Amino acid sequence: MNRIGTDIKLMKGASLWGDPFDALRATAKAGLEGVNIRTLDELAPDLDRSRLADFSALANELDLYVEMGVGKVNPYMTSELPGVRDLGDGNYLAGMTRMIETCAEFGWTETWSAVGGFKPYPGIFFTDRFRTDTDWADQLQATEKFLLSLAPVLRANGVHLNLETHEEITSFELLRLIEAIGDDVIGICLDPANLPVRAEVPVEAIARLAPYVRTTQLRDTALWRTPDGLSRFLAPCGEGLIDWPEALAIVLKHNPDINLTIEGIGPVRAEMQLHVHDPRWREGHPDLTDAALEQLYAMAERYEARAAAGEAQSLEELRLVRTDVRQSHDKFVETSAAHLRAALAARPELIGA
Secondary structure (H helix, E strand, O other): OOOEEEEEEOEOOEEOOEOHHHHHHHHHHOOOOEEEEEOHHHHOOOOOHHHHHHHHHHHHHOOOEEEEEOOOOOOOOHHHOHHHHHHOOOOHHHHHHHHHHHHHHOOOOEEEEOOOOEOOOOHHHHEHHHOOOOOHHHHHHHHHHHHHHHHHHHHHHOOEEEEEOOOOOOHHHHHHHHHHHOOOOEEEEEOHHHHHHHOOOHHHHHHHHHHHEEEEOEOEEEEEEEOOEEEEEEEOOOOOOOOHHHHHHHHHHHOOOOOEEEOOOOOOOOOEEEOOOOHHHHHOOOOOOHHHHHHHHHHHHHHHHHHHOOOOOOHHHHOOOOOOHHHHHHHHHHHHHHHHHHHHHHOHHHOOO
């Protein structure tokens, strides 16, 4: 059976629900079955074994699965993660190694990572993909080299590093990294809502990645046509454009027992623009086809029609900044979990296949 859980983000050791132990209790109370923590150094900055043992014991007591994050892997942006470098006494690779070894000790062998992150800059510059001090090809090359250095540690400890379908990278590029490093140690953490940010049709990209999907960060996606091209917004599972019975069927065919972790969101729906009319944007997506872009525009039209009929949120509602952060987050996860359970029930032949 597929267990449904939630992503837990920590800031200075605290979550929306209090400390990490409170977050576990809140997760169980909500009827969820597991957590993904990002990252291990935020849970225990010094990797204190006593604290981690207590955390693991409580998760076991509450019958919750645990998946853990271990930092990002793009050497051009790892300076943004000083906690990982501190664990390695100034050596980021050593810090990652310590976290991987610690995860293996506690049986947290499906770990999360990503190749970049969101940046508060205008236009196309909101991800590392379009940074101006280097180009994306160099970043991918450096990431591959770093992962090759990390691979022996992963193999020795029986740990998989699952790269998220994050907003800066395409499914094609993730597949090339897996091919270069090896699928025995590198997998995919599927966040289908990020796929349209890089102009990928979700179901098509999921089908490409499905053999390597080992963890998830699930949420839905809404698309809206704008003067710059398209805007992607996040939505609870079932309220956006993703066909969840179909998407889950594709993933479960390859990994029938995968945990279905939901990544909730609080005050905003994270609008990210596809600057399709900017030649730099188009040139920066060499795998993009006109057919894929046409499908995304058609998806946006369908969503806008639903909004006009009162069946989906309007552009104003999607752009609304919510003040009830925890309540909004919990509702997002609750709605998503209910829809995922319904989607699984719609395809009973796949459960435990």
